[in-house]
Amino acid sequence: MAITEVRPEAAPSGSPAIGYQRHPIWEWLTTTDHKKIGIMYLVNSYIFFAVAGLLAMFIRTELAEPGTQFFSEQQYNELFTMHGTTMIFLFVIPILAGFANYIVPLQIGALDMAFPRVNALSFWMLPLAGVILYSGYLVGGTACAGWTEYPPLSEQGCTGPGVSGLGADLWIIALLLVGTSSILGAVNFITTIFNMRAPGMTMFRMPMFCWTVLVTQLLVLLATPVFTSALVLLLIDRNLGGSFFEPAKGGIAVMWQNIFWFYSHPAVYVMVLPGMGIVSEILPVFSRKPLFGYKAFVFATAGIGALGFSVWAHHMFATGTVLLPFFSLMTFLIAVPTGVKFFNWISTMWKGKLTFNTPMLFAVGFLSMFLIGGIDGVFLASPPVDFALHDTYWVIAHLHYVLFGGSVFAVYAGFYYWFPKFSGRKLGEGLGKLHFWLQMIGFNLTFFPMHILGLLGMPRRVQDYLPLHDWTGINQLETVGAYIIAVSTAPFLANVVMTLRRKTRDEENPWDANTLEWATTSPPPPHNFDSLPEIHSERPLFDLHHADELAVHADATTTSTTGAH
Amino acid sequence: MRRWQEEATGSRVRGVALALGGTLLLAGCAGGSFTGATEQAKPVHHLYMILFVVATVIFVLVEGLILWAALRYRRRDDALPPQFHGNNLLEFGWTLGPLIIVAVLFALSFQVISKVDAEASDPAVTVNVTGFQWQWEFTYAGEKVQVEKGQPPQDLSVKGTTAKPPQVYLPVGETIHFNEQSKDVIHSLYIPEFLFKRDLIPGHTNSFQITISKPGVYHGQCAQFCGLAHSQMHFYIHAVSRPEYDAWLTDQKKKLASGCPEDTTPGQIAAKNTAFDKDCLAEPANKPFTLTFNNQDAGVPHNVEIYTDKTASKRLGGATGPADLITGPASTTYRVPALPSGRYYFHCDVHPESMTGTLVVK
Numbered sequence: 001m002a003i004t005e006v007r008p009e010a011a012p013s014g015s016p017a018i019g020y021q022r023h024p025i026w027e028w029l030t031t032t033d034h035k036k037i038g039i040m041y042l043v044n045s046y047i048f049f050a051v052a053g054l055l056a057m058f059i060r061t062e063l064a065e066p067g068t069q070f071f072s073e074q075q076y077n078e079l080f081t082m083h084g085t086t087m088i089f090l091f092v093i094p095i096l097a098g099f100a101n102y103i104v105p106l107q108i109g110a111l112d113m114a115f116p117r118v119n120a121l122s123f124w125m126l127p128l129a130g131v132i133l134y135s136g137y138l139v140g141g142t143a144c145a146g147w148t149e150y151p152p153l154s155e156q157g158c159t160g161p162g163v164s165g166l167g168a169d170l171w172i173i174a175l176l177l178v179g180t181s182s183i184l185g186a187v188n189f190i191t192t193i194f195n196m197r198a199p200g201m202t203m204f205r206m207p208m209f210c211w212t213v214l215v216t217q218l219l220v221l222l223a224t225p226v227f228t229s230a231l232v233l234l235l236i237d238r239n240l241g242g243s244f245f246e247p248a249k250g251g252i253a254v255m256w257q258n259i260f261w262f263y264s265h266p267a268v269y270v271m272v273l274p275g276m277g278i279v280s281e282i283l284p285v286f287s288r289k290p291l292f293g294y295k296a297f298v299f300a301t302a303g304i305g306a307l308g309f310s311v312w313a314h315h316m317f318a319t320g321t322v323l324l325p326f327f328s329l330m331t332f333l334i335a336v337p338t339g340v341k342f343f344n345w346i347s348t349m350w351k352g353k354l355t356f357n358t359p360m361l362f363a364v365g366f367l368s369m370f371l372i373g374g375i376d377g378v379f380l381a382s383p384p385v386d387f388a389l390h391d392t393y394w395v396i397a398h399l400h401y402v403l404f405g406g407s408v409f410a411v412y413a414g415f416y417y418w419f420p421k422f423s424g425r426k427l428g429e430g431l432g433k434l435h436f437w438l439q440m441i442g443f444n445l446t447f448f449p450m451h452i453l454g455l456l457g458m459p460r461r462v463q464d465y466l467p468l469h470d471w472t473g474i475n476q477l478e479t480v481g482a483y484i485i486a487v488s489t490a491p492f493l494a495n496v497v498m499t500l501r502r503k504t505r506d507e508e509n510p511w512d513a514n515t516l517e518w519a520t521t522s523p524p525p526p527h528n529f530d531s532l533p534e535i536h537s538e539r540p541l542f543d544l545h546h547a548d549e550l551a552v553h554a555d556a557t558t559t560s561t562t563g564a565h
Numbered sequence: 566m567r568r569w570q571e572e573a574t575g576s577r578v579r580g581v582a583l584a585l586g587g588t589l590l591l592a593g594c595a596g597g598s599f600t601g602a603t604e605q606a607k608p609v610h611h612l613y614m615i616l617f618v619v620a621t622v623i624f625v626l627v628e629g630l631i632l633w634a635a636l637r638y639r640r641r642d643d644a645l646p647p648q649f650h651g652n653n654l655l656e657f658g659w660t661l662g663p664l665i666i667v668a669v670l671f672a673l674s675f676q677v678i679s680k681v682d683a684e685a686s687d688p689a690v691t692v693n694v695t696g697f698q699w700q701w702e703f704t705y706a707g708e709k710v711q712v713e714k715g716q717p718p719q720d721l722s723v724k725g726t727t728a729k730p731p732q733v734y735l736p737v738g739e740t741i742h743f744n745e746q747s748k749d750v751i752h753s754l755y756i757p758e759f760l761f762k763r764d765l766i767p768g769h770t771n772s773f774q775i776t777i778s779k780p781g782v783y784h785g786q787c788a789q790f791c792g793l794a795h796s797q798m799h800f801y802i803h804a805v806s807r808p809e810y811d812a813w814l815t816d817q818k819k820k821l822a823s824g825c826p827e828d829t830t831p832g833q834i835a836a837k838n839t840a841f842d843k844d845c846l847a848e849p850a851n852k853p854f855t856l857t858f859n860n861q862d863a864g865v866p867h868n869v870e871i872y873t874d875k876t877a878s879k880r881l882g883g884a885t886g887p888a889d890l891i892t893g894p895a896s897t898t899y900r901v902p903a904l905p906s907g908r909y910y911f912h913c914d915v916h917p918e919s920m921t922g923t924l925v926v927k
Contacts, residue, residue, distance in 0.1 A: 072863075073793050073838075146790050152767060153750040153792055247768025253751060254766060287638070293651035318753060318788075319764045320771040324678050332667040332674075339663040340656065346630045347655070351647060353640035367631050375620045378667075382674035384609045384681045385616060388599075388760035391753060391788040455599065457757025459788045462796035468784065546645065 032116035033526055034101050037123050039422060041098025042415070044127055045091050051134075052086035053486065055079050060446070060482040063475050066467045074158060076463035077144040078167070082133070084147030085171065088271065089178045090130050092407050096274040097122075097185055099414050100213040102422070104189065106517035106524060107207045109198025109532050114191035118184050125181040133174035136167035143171035146461060148264075151245035151256050155237050172235045179228040186220040189213055198516070200535030204298070207515045207538060208291055211298050212277030215305040219266040219273075222309070227263030230256060254321050261312035269308045271403060272370075273301060275410030276341060279363045282417050283345055285513045286360035287352030290539060293344040300337035300344075307334045317386045324383040331381035338374055342367070357511070358432030362413030365440055369405025373398060376451060391461075394454025400447045412439075412492070417511065419496075424505040424522045431495035438488035445481025449474045514539035599758050602783060602804075604776040606760040608677045613760075615673060619666065681761070684774050688742035690735060693720075696745070696752030696765040696787070698919055699794035699838060700725045703733045706744075708814060710821045712908070721817055727797035728835075728842040734803045736810040737780050745771040748918070753789035756802060762788045777804040794838035825925040835859040836867045836893070836913065836920065844922040850906035856883060860893035867891065871901060871911045871924055887914040 028036060059079050062071045071079060101119065105112055113119045136142030144167060145154040157165030193214045197206070206214075234256070236242035243249030245256045284291045291297060307330060313322040314331045345367055354360070376398045380386045389395065412435075420426045453474050458465060465471055509518040519541055520529045533544045601610040691706040702724040709718035725731030735741055745754060747765040755762035758781075763773050777783075787798035805813070825847035832855060835842040839862060848854050860867045868884035868891065870877075880886070882901035891897050906927045913920035 073796070077790075077793065077795075145792070150751055150790075153790070156750060156792070158793070247766075251768075253768060288640070288646055290648055290650050292649070293656050296651065296656040318762050319751075319766060320773075321766070321769065324682075325675055328674055328678075329671050332671045333664075335667050336660060336663045340660055342627055343655070343659040344651075346627070346634055347652075349631075349634040349638060351649075352634075352638050353642070353644075353646045354635065354638050355640045356635075364631065364635050368628060371624065371627055371631070375624055378620065378670070379613070379616050382612060382616060382670065382677075384674060384677040385613050387681065387762055388606075388609060388613070388757075390762060391755070391790075392757075457599070457755070457784075459755065459786060459796075461790040464796045466784070466799070 030120075032112070032120050034105050034113045034116065034119060035422075035524065035526075035528075037119050038098050038100075038102025040123055041094055041101055041126070044123075044130075045095035045098055048086050048090035048130055049095070050489070052083050052091060053489070055083040055086070057482060057486055059083060060479040062463065063465075064479040065476075066465050066472060068464060071463065073463045074141070074144065077146075077158070077461075078136075078142045080461055081143050081146050081149075081171075082136075085133065085143065085175075086130075087403070088147060088267070089175060090126065090133070092271040092403060092411075093178075093182065093267070094126050095411055096216075096271065096407070097182075099278065099411075099418070100189060100209075100216075100274060103418065103517055104210050104213055105192060105196070106421075106520070106528055107210050107515050108193065108196065108201050109516050109519075109529065109535070110192060110196035111528050113188050114196055115188050118188055122181045122185040122188065125177045129174040129177035129181070132170050132177070136170045139166050139170075141165070142167040144168075148257075148260060149234070150253075150260075151234065151237065151251075152247065152253055154234065155246055157238070169235065169238060172231050172238075176228055176231050176235075179224050179231065182220050182224045183228070186217040186224070189217040190221065193217075198532050198535060200540075201516075204295065205535055205538045207277075208280035208294070208297055208301075209274070209277035212273040212280070212301055215301045216270050216273045219270050219305050219308060223263040223266040226259060227267075230259040230263075254316065254319055257316050257319065258313070261315045262309075265312040265315065266305075266308045268402065269304055272406050273304065275366065275407045275414075276301070278410045278414040278417070279345065279366050280348075281513075281515065282359050282363040282413055283348045284539075285417075285511050286357065286363070287349045287354050288512075289348055289352040290542075291344070292347035292350075293340075294538060296340055297344050300340040303337040304334060307337070314381060314386070317383045318390045328381055328383050332378070335374065335378055335381070342371065342374075357416075358427065358429060358436060359413050359417035359511070361433065361436045362409050362416060365436060366406060366409040366413060369401055369409055369440075369443070372448075373401030373403075373405050376401060389454055391459055392454035393450040393458045393460060396460050397447050397450035397454060400443075400450070404443060404447065409439075412436075418517075419499070420506055420510045421517055421522050421524075423500060424508075425499045425502055426506045426510050427495045427499050431491040431498075435488055435491040435495065438484055438491070442481050442484030442486075442488055446478045446485060447481070449477050449481075453478075509541070512545075514542040516540055599760060601760045602758045602777060602779050602781065603761070604778055605681050605683075605774070606758075607778075608680050609760045612673055612677045616670065619670065623666075682773070684742070684772065685740050687740075688774060689739035691742045691744070692733075692735070693744045693746070694754060694765065695748060696754070696791075696798075697748040698750065698792055699727055699787075699798050700840065701731055701754075701798065701800050703731060703800075705814070708818070710818045712821055721814065721821065723817075724844055725800060726840045726842055726844065727794050727838045728840070730799040730801060732801050732803060734805055734810055734813040735777060736807045737777050737804045739807070740774055740776050742774050743772060745773075750791045751789050752787045752791050752798070754785065755788035756783050756785040758783050764789055777802075780804050780806065794840070797838055825923070833857045833859070834869060835861055837861040839865065839867075839916055839919060841869075841913070841920050841922055846911065846922065846924045848901075848904075848924065848926050850926045851903050853903050854901050856899045856901055857896065858891070858899060859896045860891050862893040865893055866915055867893065867913045867920070868915070869899060869911055870914050871909055873909060875910050875921075877910065877912065877917065881909060883911065884914065890915060 062069060062076055141158055144158040154168050157168055193210060233244040237244050237246055243251040245251045245253055247253050280291055310330045311327060311334055313327040316322045317324060380389060416427055416432055453471060458471055508522045519533055533540050536543050601607045693704040693706055695702040702722055704720045704722040706720055708721040710721050711718045723731045723733055745763060745765040747767040749767060752765040753762050754765060759775060763771050781804055783802040785800045785802060787795055825845035831847055856869060858869050868889055871881045871883045873879045873881060881904060883899045904926045909924040911922050911924050
């Protein structure tokens, strides 16, 4: 096996460090190393996940009984607005970008991202955006019109005791920062993937995670500028007397919804596709088989990305202002490539040799839960059924099965899977499994009954509800479930702390994984690789380690769709 | 030992699967409890049931395959499993299969859209709904009431407050046409048992028609988040027979024409959630009276100001002016000078659009 020398000048490990030593804190604050930036993305996003999760606990606590117990209407409206905004813009999207930051350059055999300083800038905008968003609590109230901030409500601002209305402007500015960060990140990822692949790493030999990141970042690049322009229009309406969305002055209220969802629906795929990529990395490794239908998977990912731009108005069926058949058909169609992925994932496990370490548990958890989010979404694709279910708790159930059952399970799967890469140590299996099962039970207890609440007509975003049709009992069950989810993060955090404090290190490639990020040390050196193996397929390390078996199974690989040659 | 642990994990997987399947079925049964109380809702419920059956079959099949693969193919030795990379025929099959399923579901949905959105040219009753923060006004087009001498008759309307949601009467078995408008932000008229909602959008009129098939009282509320008291935007539709509906109309008209039909506690008014608890006050003519105002909105200033008419040009009593406000929770008593019999207008100077009402002096 020939070895490609990528850094012949790289100092052998153990030799004195070149250049001057900086204080570790200064080093982290000024780093342009994609791995350190990736870790900061992960930590920053997880902190916001915890904050938004705490807000969710407050929401569920208020909803455990009809009437007002703990939070006034104004406080409650701020809670769900901040919960949604934080989870989407400061947790799901950036944490997946964090994985991409750390993993993509390693998986394609690159030394770093294409634009390391832009990369650092993209990251540092996020904590700033978070601080601006939450500073609303210091100046008389945060944004309070929901994470969708529909005008004219968002233009009117919040009304209530001691409410300044400044919160919505802070929300706009924070999201302008997040949007700019995303756009810069997209340019960076796309350039990196197109231009910085190692010799032999053709597009169709890239790990599936890289493909999902590429499609995701194309979506970001095309959709996010549209959204940031809408944010500027809203800012003008609110502060400079504009009338883009204000019907009283000749504007069009639903125009915001069209622009907002033109971004925010593709954004759903931005939040899910990299998760699918993570799962597509984990399933083959823990099944000891290649990903089934690699090219079909690439086309399905691209198909979801393309169709994702023509389904936005399914969020607007009840407005009575959109072409129902077109958007309904497109929405139904997007179920097809998603279905293709499911069958490919199952076939990847089929006749494999499965081991259920924590990453695999979370990956299979993703399959089981995201399936429900896919199926209950099909109901909403049908306009007449959507008339009944839109803006009820059915939608809350659906979006959490997609974003929690999907993205969060995938994020944890990726975290358990790549933690040995980040730190050189595997997270504990016992605590990991405890975390998984608690989260699985809590999640389903919280969100499954929401389907029933939706069918019984409970609208979303209500601080209070009538004691009707047993709504109370179902709400209480959900509140208990939510507390179990909160408890489930304790074993996770304990696991991380205990593992990091452990002196002993695990082997470099503890999962016997096959992609390039495992071809270097764990954690990798600043320049990532001292040497790279030859790349003949999407599994270079498998080719390296299993040359004998490959010969035996030559008949199977000749029909390969991966184009190995 | 290791094998035993894996078996235990397997049985837990099975347990969760059973629990999940059970709850899914439960959801289907719950869906059956609202079978659609209008003619338009019946095909929607039918469509929902078809979707539910298809969804359940797909869920059981795919979840079953996932769990089967997870349990059946657990690692039992170190030999490398066969390394197959894909199969184009299978890919084609599981692209085409779902494509056919969603095409059929779309075709069924498409048919139901035309039924739900159909509008007859000669509806029996036309109701104009206006949404505002945070209540509803239902106006019966063409049902004229002489509310004021010398003024043209107005359409009969039922307007609610958050404390007192409107009770709207409609005849069963007849086509009812709704026109929807909003005064401020976007609202959505949602009646769960009609399996229907449609947004009320400022600057745009939406319409739809329903034919209620069963008599009863149907709860409705706003489904589109519209600000502070969104959760208090309830209303009730009383679906009654034609004779009962006619009797209700006659009764309402009589009450409206005679003045204030609903003021059972004269001399008192309260504000909560930036709304008055009543939209009319009845007082005796030609003698001074007092008005006790109870502001229940913590931290929000309100007042009650009486004017000759809606233009609010001439102040007659109540608060001494726009600066005379009380911040809740607090109470005050206004002295109002003697007024000749007639209809007057009152509002809160801080919220002149949303907090308004009529003072009837006779």
